[in-house]
Amino acid sequence: MTAAGGVRTVREPARETQILMDADIVVVGGGTTGPFAAIAAARRGRRVVLIERFGSLGGNLTLGLNTKPSGALVGGLPLEIWNLARSHGGAGEDYMAVSKTGGVKIASPCDPEMMKVLLTRLCVDAGVQILFETYVSGPVLEDGAVIGVIVESKVGRRFIGAEVVIDCSADADIAAQAGAPFVMGSGGEEPVMQPVSMYFTMKRVDIPRLADWARTNNDIPARAIPDDPKELDYGLWLTGFNTMLTRFQEETGTRLQRNNITLKTADGVMYVNATRVPGVDVFFPVAFTGAIVECYRQIEAVARFLREQVPGFENARIAQIAPVLGVRETRHIEGEYTLTGPDAIEGRFFEDSIAADSSALDIHEPKGTDVDFRGLRPYEIPYRCLLPLKVEQLLVAGRCISADHVAHARSRNMPACMATGQAAGVAAALAVEQGRRVRDVPIAAIQEILRELGMPLHSNQIN
Numbered sequence: 001m002t003a004a005g006g007v008r009t010v011r012e013p014a015r016e017t018q019i020l021m022d023a024d025i026v027v028v029g030g031g032t033t034g035p036f037a038a039i040a041a042a043r044r045g046r047r048v049v050l051i052e053r054f055g056s057l058g059g060n061l062t063l064g065l066n067t068k069p070s071g072a073l074v075g076g077l078p079l080e081i082w083n084l085a086r087s088h089g090g091a092g093e094d095y096m097a098v099s100k101t102g103g104v105k106i107a108s109p110c111d112p113e114m115m116k117v118l119l120t121r122l123c124v125d126a127g128v129q130i131l132f133e134t135y136v137s138g139p140v141l142e143d144g145a146v147i148g149v150i151v152e153s154k155v156g157r158r159f160i161g162a163e164v165v166i167d168c169s170a171d172a173d174i175a176a177q178a179g180a181p182f183v184m185g186s187g188g189e190e191p192v193m194q195p196v197s198m199y200f201t202m203k204r205v206d207i208p209r210l211a212d213w214a215r216t217n218n219d220i221p222a223r224a225i226p227d228d229p230k231e232l233d234y235g236l237w238l239t240g241f242n243t244m245l246t247r248f249q250e251e252t253g254t255r256l257q258r259n260n261i262t263l264k265t266a267d268g269v270m271y272v273n274a275t276r277v278p279g280v281d282v283f284f285p286v287a288f289t290g291a292i293v294e295c296y297r298q299i300e301a302v303a304r305f306l307r308e309q310v311p312g313f314e315n316a317r318i319a320q321i322a323p324v325l326g327v328r329e330t331r332h333i334e335g336e337y338t339l340t341g342p343d344a345i346e347g348r349f350f351e352d353s354i355a356a357d358s359s360a361l362d363i364h365e366p367k368g369t370d371v372d373f374r375g376l377r378p379y380e381i382p383y384r385c386l387l388p389l390k391v392e393q394l395l396v397a398g399r400c401i402s403a404d405h406v407a408h409a410r411s412r413n414m415p416a417c418m419a420t421g422q423a424a425g426v427a428a429a430l431a432v433e434q435g436r437r438v439r440d441v442p443i444a445a446i447q448e449i450l451r452e453l454g455m456p457l458h459s460n461q462i463n
């Protein structure tokens, strides 16, 4: 054991690592983004391996109990999968959430269990080799280009070779280890990041009674409440409870970190987004664990508030707590272009756009207790945001693309993550087909395929 610069270290013996398999394209992370990258590449006939550390696909969308893309799914694979979910009863109709600041288009939430099944089925049908319960511990590089990844599983440590790696780990784990520059949160000396949260669900909620009460309650300023009771299973969305929460905390001495609660239904189950832990260093296991412990405390308190104060919840019980902590923001890679707040808010045109996106702007105050959730005109995401500086044969998709803190408040939403995954899959497949570096794939070729997939590329192509 040695101690250098105050950090204690231990030397591990060097070893030869067995090669598990070779692929054209390795996708790291089978969450909200990764399956879209994998399916898009595999449908073009490439050998694709999708590596996921947990035992199911969907990440924050399914395991995180998130379920609801904030913004319409405007085309391509994301829309295809949502329509498939609808045809299986796994999603409802899209709706408009109305608040004092206007309306936000929301794709219907999905049933996360159905979504796990469909994502897996589509990957398998496309020929993707999924590796579940397999952790990617780092990239291997040769002459500045990624040539594969090291994975850890029950069988031990192995190597998987690849022509192109797509980092969909959400935290840009592979890009960072490969030496690609990145910015944490807002950047600067003391970066701030959006807080972490943990979703939970409640059973035995009288949803029609809740909807009737919410319809006329001033403490629910943002809402979507369908007139047709049959649409309540997927169509109820409520944000507010601020005054009631303040009173509850004063009267009971309970301490909460967030001044509001968002409720939504999916397949008749009530999803609750109400917890918050600010300032967590999610790359430090002790701090990460502390945040989960704190979320559990808040979940008990919020469930008690709902049961005691909100009509419809009188007999409700906690049904499920998300098995993963919901992390909103960590690393943003520094790409060939960094999407800025004004780009995303004003919907600026980009020649190399790979997706027009209508995600809401969704900023949870890094230090405060409020949420800024707004519908805005569509914006565009350039291909260059997926291309990290300094490392070859690596693409990044999902919430860690090259975007600043404000632009990320739109691009972290699931419609944008899915769209960047789809584009990265197409670009990687083209790079392999054409024997080019991902950086050199002609943008016109990527865009042509995305158009064929039904993806609008410019904001004037969607309303």
Ligand SMILES: Cc1cc2nc3c(=O)[nH]c(=O)nc-3n(C[C@H](O)[C@H](O)[C@H](O)COP(=O)(O)OP(=O)(O)OC[C@H]3O[C@@H](n4cnc5c(N)ncnc54)[C@H](O)[C@@H]3O)c2cc1C
Pocket: 028, 029, 030, 031, 032, 033, 034, 051, 052, 053, 054, 058, 059, 060, 061, 066, 068, 069, 070, 071, 134, 135, 136, 137, 168, 169, 170, 173, 196, 197, 198, 199, 273, 325, 326, 327, 328, 397, 398, 399, 400, 412, 413, 414, 415, 417
């Ligand atoms: C509490 C909360 C509420 C939100 N609400 C909304 C909302 O209402 N609407 C909306 O559109 N967006 C919402 N978001 C944002 C959105 O859900 C996420 O930004 C998005 O899902 C991120 O997608 P991703 O694929 O980048 O990451 P993830 O979905 O987290 O996927 C990353 C995957 O990579 C895997 N992985 C990571 N590292 C490794 C590794 N080294 N080896 C193998 N596998 C690995 C993970 O297990 C995971 O499956 C919310 C986020 C949070 C946290």
